[in-house]
Amino acid sequence: MTEIYNFSAGPAMLPSDVLHHAQKEMIDWNGSGMSVMEMSHRGKEYLSIAAKAEQDLRTLMAIPDNYKVLFLQGGASSQFSMIPMNLFDNKGDSADYINTGAWSKKAIAEAKKYGNINVVASSEDNNFTSVPSFADWTLNKNAKYVHYTPNETIGGVEFNFIPDTGDIPLIADMSSTILSRPIDVSKFGMIYAGAQKNIGPAGLTIVIIRDDLIGSAIDGTPAMFDYTTHVKNDSMYNTPPTYGWYLAGLVFKYLLDKGGLEAMAKINERKANKLYEAIDSSDFYSSPVDLQYRSWMNIPFTLKDANLDADFLSGAAERGLVTLKGHRSVGGMRASIYNAMPEAGVDTLISFMQEFATQNA
């Protein structure tokens, strides 16, 4: 059977070792006679799984002690509301947002329900193919926080710097870049990420929040949207997504065993560079993204003739290269190559791209 390389932007590939491990203990975790899915979240077995996952994530990302790690539900889309609901005190409060694409825009639209949102920098003018130069950002001194999207999953644009916002807390939607390389968590007030790209299965959301930002939510905030609720209850105010949390733990352990995020960064940079090289060295393919801000994780590219897209996709699928169709707003192709995409998958894609270009030159 052909090996399948799945370039989905999310839910996405999981490390094969992790899936095999989970399969092996699906029916009986560690001699307990229970599947992890069947365990009470208040029982000692599950509590040990949950604590280990958090500890391994803290080690992996070198998360300082003054940050809480929450394992929540609802995806980044829920965070878009939770952030202003928790960080604003009054309706008149304001926050600064950077608009670099589809996910920034969703975060902005939702935040506007709760206060004054200033879009202080945007790359909309160049169709979200770049990152606005930091020198041109006009940050507001009274902003409660600054929000940005370090990696835009759809546009394939990634920041190559962490904005210095001084005393104003910086908040980042890292859904599609978390765990792809080391980052200095202390530069952020809060980091959040949906799990379904680089962490684990869909239905789990990780929030890493600095202690001083956990406060009182605005009136009308649902208990489930209040960070304090989850902090006070160690993410177990109600039943958490136990199986997703467990699988995330397996991924964290796997990454530690592989050498941690520095090791992943080297592999990710190499995988991305060879794919960009294949695109740039050809007249047949092109990348719309500014050279400086090309994502390591999501790589959109177009064929010289969009009429060939369908042939490209079917030829790719024959070679086990699936879910390559670009987002409808961008067109062309998109190869999402998260940690779990083997380098062999990228190599196979590049070979096919070269072959297809030759045949259709």
Next chain:
Amino acid sequence: MTEIYNFSAGPAMLPSDVLHHAQKEMIDWNGSGMSVMEMSHRGKEYLSIAAKAEQDLRTLMAIPDNYKVLFLQGGASSQFSMIPMNLFDNKGDSADYINTGAWSKKAIAEAKKYGNINVVASSEDNNFTSVPSFADWTLNKNAKYVHYTPNETIGGVEFNFIPDTGDIPLIADMSSTILSRPIDVSKFGMIYAGAQKNIGPAGLTIVIIRDDLIGSAIDGTPAMFDYTTHVKNDSMYNTPPTYGWYLAGLVFKYLLDKGGLEAMAKINERKANKLYEAIDSSDFYSSPVDLQYRSWMNIPFTLKDANLDADFLSGAAERGLVTLKGHRSVGGMRASIYNAMPEAGVDTLISFMQEFATQNA
């Protein structure tokens, strides 16, 4: 190895057949070369899984066409907020709530943030061991809805009737009773349930809502807490909890194959009756719950001497009978015997109870 019977109130046992099926196709679903966890929720493979699950649930519960079925995140605790946020139009609106225990109380506390909540009947006076007689309920004509908890997971109290609220929509938290027997969905405006008891793994919440109740949410409602958001997007506004949805689908199929909810009701009634019989026929054990309102799903019982509790629990565990400790607010033991608890598990528990009573008489 001893067979493990896990009496957890939730997350709880899953049918062994379902777990084995999921284990078998963990790495490769249906020849796709992908785990279900790795599939794009917008791809044809996953869409077929999602649609089949909904169709099978509709068949199983005979859900009329004028009801939407949503597959959401956040648990019943999120519904406690979503219901008033969506069904109220103004801050002055009111709803009637029935208070029959711990989960009713949580629903009431949360709803109070959004309007006037009238607790029109309560069993608090008898320590939540019964259901308030329907004849004494004083329903308000202007209530936007009536909310109740047909089965209280902690107290082990279950309604033996569906309240007739006339034109006022009846809303039920069925987390711990859904799929245990046939119900007439048309008698409800909305039914909701966390999955982790009788449906599938934690992190999935099912909402069954009548079309005319899907309207405009109050100002400040997060997009993710607006039923309209999810209805318009077939529960895929953002990435849904794909693996939980898939597993729920396997459970629905399993129940259909077993003869549906009428077949389950017969088994559940038999399982519950024999356990209550064992409790009532002994001077050693007792049930605090009113005979008329004893749950088929959650069966709390006490030993004549609470000092024997620890011995009971350790003796039970030696026989593979686990997670029997009662909720701290009730004490004693609690046996949760959802659909997936084999009748042999109940039989083994009863044998042990009799043996333990004899030894400690």
